[in-house]
C-alpha cells in the first residue's frame with residue numbers, strides 16, 4: 473500500500489477543515505478551538521494545530537490529508553507539514569477578495585519550502601460576490617494561463633466535490649512525476 477501525503481492549505485475560513493471532514497474515513501482529529509482573536513469576526517472556531525484525515529484511493533493507495541492552520545502565527549506547522557508532503561492544494565474563498573493577498577503569501581511560503589505539485593481549489597464560488605477563476609488567477613499573479621497551476625472549483629462541504637478535487641491533485645502529481653522521469657530519461 474502506497475501512502476500519499478497531501479496538504480490542504482489556505483486562508484482562515486476557506487474550507488480546509490470542512491474539506492477533510494467531508495471525505496475522511498477516520499474520525500477527524502479535532503484541533504478546532506473557539507476563536508478569540510481577529511478570526512472570531514469570521515467564524516466561531518478555528519484550527520490551532522492541524523486537521524488530519526485519511527481516504528482510501530483505489531486498491532493501491534491511501535491518502536493522508538493534513539490541513540494547516542490558517543493564521544501566520546502557526547506557520548511553524550506549515551513548515552512541518554509541507555516538507556513531508558507529496559503535493560498540496562491551496563484553498564481560496566472566491567467571495568473574499570481581501571484575502572487573496574494572504575493566500576498568495578501562503579502559496580509563496582509553501583513553494584519556497586517544497587518544490588512539489590500544487591493545485592488551486594476555489595471554494596465559495598456559490599456565494600454572493602464570488603470572483604471568477606480567471607480573475608482569481610490574475611490576483612494570485614498568474615498573468616499567463618500556460619504557467620498557472622490547475623484551478624478547480626470545489627465546495628468543501630460536498631464529499632463528491634472534494635473527491636473530484638483530490639483526483640485532480642493526484643493526477644497533477646502523477647503527470648508532473650511522469651514528465652520529470654521523461655526528462656531524466658531523454
Ligand SMILES: Nc1nc2c(ncn2[C@@H]2O[C@H](COP(=O)(O)OP(=O)(O)O)[C@@H](O)[C@H]2O)c(=O)[nH]1
Nearest residue numbers: 484485486487488489490595596626627628629
Ligand atoms: N457556501 C459554501 N460554503 C463553504 C464552501 N466551502 C466551505 N464552506 C463553508 O465555509 C465554512 C468555513 O470552513 P472551515 O472548514 O472551518 O474553514 P478553514 O478555516 O479553512 O478550516 C464552513 O461553514 C464550510 O461549510 C463552499 O464552497 N460554499
Ligand SMILES: [Mg+2]
Nearest residue numbers: 488489518519
Ligand atoms: Mg480549520
